[in-house]
Amino acid sequence: MLEVNKVDMFFGGLVALKSVNMTVPKGEIHGLIGPNGSGKTTLINVITGFYAPTAGEVIFNGKKISGLAPNVISLSGLGRTFQNVNLFPEMTALENVMTGYCVRTGYNLASAIFETRRFKREEQEAYEEAEKQLEFVGLIGERDTLAKNLPYGKRRLLEIARLLATDPQLVLLDEPVAGMNEQESEEVAQLVHKMRQEDNRTILLIEHHMKFVMSLCDQLTVLSSGSVIAEGRPESIQNNEEVIACYLGKRR
Numbered sequence: 001m002l003e004v005n006k007v008d009m010f011f012g013g014l015v016a017l018k019s020v021n022m023t024v025p026k027g028e029i030h031g032l033i034g035p036n037g038s039g040k041t042t043l044i045n046v047i048t049g050f051y052a053p054t055a056g057e058v059i060f061n062g063k064k065i066s067g068l069a070p071n072v073i074s075l076s077g078l079g080r081t082f083q084n085v086n087l088f089p090e091m092t093a094l095e096n097v098m099t100g101y102c103v104r105t106g107y108n109l110a111s112a113i114f115e116t117r118r119f120k121r122e123e124q125e126a127y128e129e130a131e132k133q134l135e136f137v138g139l140i141g142e143r144d145t146l147a148k149n150l151p152y153g154k155r156r157l158l159e160i161a162r163l164l165a166t167d168p169q170l171v172l173l174d175e176p177v178a179g180m181n182e183q184e185s186e187e188v189a190q191l192v193h194k195m196r197q198e199d200n201r202t203i204l205l206i207e208h209h210m211k212f213v214m215s216l217c218d219q220l221t222v223l224s225s226g227s228v229i230a231e232g233r234p235e236s237i238q239n240n241e242e243v244i245a246c247y248l249g250k251r252r
């Protein structure tokens with residue numbers, strides 16, 4: 001589904017990514033790990049079009065997407081969350097998720113102003129989809145709560161619900177359990193499984209929480225100083241000497 005081929009990303013003289021290859025097949029839960037500053041977010045930014053790579057290419061569903069604008073890539077079925085919570089604080093949980101659906105359908109300002117039949121139909125569909133996704137992430141009880149009044153863990157779940165309302169085939173999660181306790185992390189892990197099982201989504205996630213990554217992911221790619229130093233199943237990564245030296249060892 002996703003192929004990263006020999007991607008370089010330079011910022012002036014700084015080499016953030018060097019000849020990075022990564023493959024994520026359809027239906028996989030893939031983890032991208034590595035120490036701080038190893039290039040994980042930069043790679044996600046290249047995949048989602050926030051940066052055009054200095055060299056190399058990104059292929060999604062057989063088509064080259066590197067060089068396309070982020071909104072074009074997003075509409076092709078690739079959606080992401082960010083490290084920092086990024087919601088509309090003065091909107092309710094339901095309204096926040098409705099905005100995700102509007103991105104997918106192409107919100108039409110003229111039809112909104114004139115309240116055309118199409119607008120009313122779309123608004124009803126957005127409402128139903130938002131309820132469905134709030135139910136999916138376990139937040140239906142908070143549908144009328146303003147986003148700013150939700151506790152941190154629930155705000156992160158709300159971001160995921162809003163992302164799911166855009167119906168992405170590939171879901172990119174940037175540190176989805178950062179700042180969460182063990183129970184909240186376990187809930188997110190179950191949610192990720194459910195995304196794959198019930199909606200056939202493919203997931204690529206960055207995360208520092210090792211227990212979460214090792215128990216959840218099918219495959220891992222490990223970055224260090226902008227290069228891939230290991231890839232494979234969690235068991236093999238856990239026993240890889242170079243990874244232990246550069247990353248796991250340090251954290252222990």
Ligand SMILES: Nc1ncnc2c1ncn2[C@@H]1O[C@H](COP(=O)(O)OP(=O)(O)OP(=O)(O)O)[C@@H](O)[C@H]1O
Pocket residue numbers: 011014015016034035036037038039040041042043
């Ligand atoms: N826009 C930018 N301009 C210049 N340098 C950048 C830019 N974005 C990232 N970098 C640099 O690229 C390198 C990789 O950073 P990146 O944020 O991708 O690492 P990371 O693995 O995501 O780190 P963390 O785990 O701390 O989020 C770092 O040296 C960083 O300072």
